[in-house]
Amino acid sequence: MSNLSNPVLSPAFPGAHAPVNRVLADAIPGDRVRDVLLIFGGAGLTALAAQFSFHLPDSPVPITAQTLAVVLAGSALGTKRGAASQLLYMVLGLFLPIYAGGTSGGSVIWGVDGGYLVGFIVAAGLIGWASEHGADRKVFLGVAMFALGQLAIYVIGVPWLKVAWPTSWGTAIHAGFTVFIYSGIVKALIAAALMPTAWRIERRVRSGR
Numbered sequence: 001m002s003n004l005s006n007p008v009l010s011p012a013f014p015g016a017h018a019p020v021n022r023v024l025a026d027a028i029p030g031d032r033v034r035d036v037l038l039i040f041g042g043a044g045l046t047a048l049a050a051q052f053s054f055h056l057p058d059s060p061v062p063i064t065a066q067t068l069a070v071v072l073a074g075s076a077l078g079t080k081r082g083a084a085s086q087l088l089y090m091v092l093g094l095f096l097p098i099y100a101g102g103t104s105g106g107s108v109i110w111g112v113d114g115g116y117l118v119g120f121i122v123a124a125g126l127i128g129w130a131s132e133h134g135a136d137r138k139v140f141l142g143v144a145m146f147a148l149g150q151l152a153i154y155v156i157g158v159p160w161l162k163v164a165w166p167t168s169w170g171t172a173i174h175a176g177f178t179v180f181i182y183s184g185i186v187k188a189l190i191a192a193a194l195m196p197t198a199w200r201i202e203r204r205v206r207s208g209r
Contacts, residue, residue: 021133
């Protein structure tokens with residue numbers, strides 16, 4: 001339900017000035033039908049981003065645009081809707097070829113990519129919570145939030161990778177995390193530029209300017 005009328009003006013993050021619990025999606029009129037459409041939209045964005053993928057020589061896990069979609073969905077939709085969008089994406093991928101590179105099925109979940117898919121749900125929820133408390137309104141806060149949010153993906157993804165692709169911890173960390181650091185930073189910067197810009201546009205539209 002929309003929180004446009006929420007009078008609380010004490011965000012958990014310094015420098016954020018929007019009411020607590022309000023995210024960008026709440027600027028869209030509607031209620032349950034809106035939320036369902038937004039959840040499907042978040043899942044669709046992740047599915048589309050998954051098709052932009054390529055493999056590095058020393059990692060079985062592809063680099064994709066998915067994590068950018070995940071952090072944007074979490075930030076724009078909030079905790080519950082953001083996490084639900086990624087859960088929906090994971091479930092739909094069991095039947096439709098929407099995982100990275102057009103793959104699908106349970107074998108992906110139980111393979112080297114499975115932990116990252118589970119991590120998407122956690123990351124979207126955490127980023128959604130931070131955004132509900134104002135962390136996506138400022139660029140510097142946004143960079144930190146989006147970077148830390150992505151870490152949740154690797155906290156789950158790397159141990160899962162090690163089990164699915166038996167190797168040493170050093171190799172698993174390198175192949176499942178280290179090689180993605182630079183792309184993760186770039187995605188955090190992109191998201192941190194997009195969200196405050198979107199909020200500025202929303203404020204102008206709301207004020208009629």
